[in-house]
Amino acid sequence: QITLYEDRFQGRHYECSSDHPNLQPYLSHCNSVRVDSGCWMLYELPNYSGLQYFLRCGYYADHQQWMGLSDWVRSCRLILYNPQASSHRLRIYDPEDYRGQMVEITEDCSCLHDLCRASYLASLTI
Incomplete structure (x- = not known):
């Protein structure tokens, strides 16, 4: 609450x-x-x-x-947090409003810049 x-x-x-x-x-x-x-x-x-x-x-x-x-x-x-959840998916988009180039991440990532090769990350969904 x-x-x-x-x-x-x-x-x-x-x-x-x-x-x-x-x-x-x-x-x-x-x-x-x-x-x-x-x-x-x-x-x-x-x-x-x-x-x-x-x-x-x-x-x-x-x-x-x-x-x-x-x-x-x-x-x-x-x-909401569920430690028993078996999988998570993070989708990162270059332009705003969830359009354009998208990268999906399902595991830990120590450096988003290296993974995405994008200069600007504007929106994401989990």
Whole structure:
């Protein structure tokens, strides 16, 4: 569970226990966050877009503690982790919007640049 607060752990707040594509109706901004369980990805824009911020369990008194550039949080997603999962697949794309040249990774990779030979990686799917 995650709780997003407009002020420093007080005032208007919103609690989430699952993915939420649009937080705008509930909060005008987000100055602090309490993550009670799981890992979460916060997004600057609705529909899981814009800048992303990964948060683990803990207290984040202001957006700078999660390396946020502003106090805008417009969507959030619970990051599911299953250590028993037998396979993972990461697809990395050169241009944005999951188009164009794609490289698929199914094993550990110590250097993406050597594997992809791309100067700019713009989007990915897991």
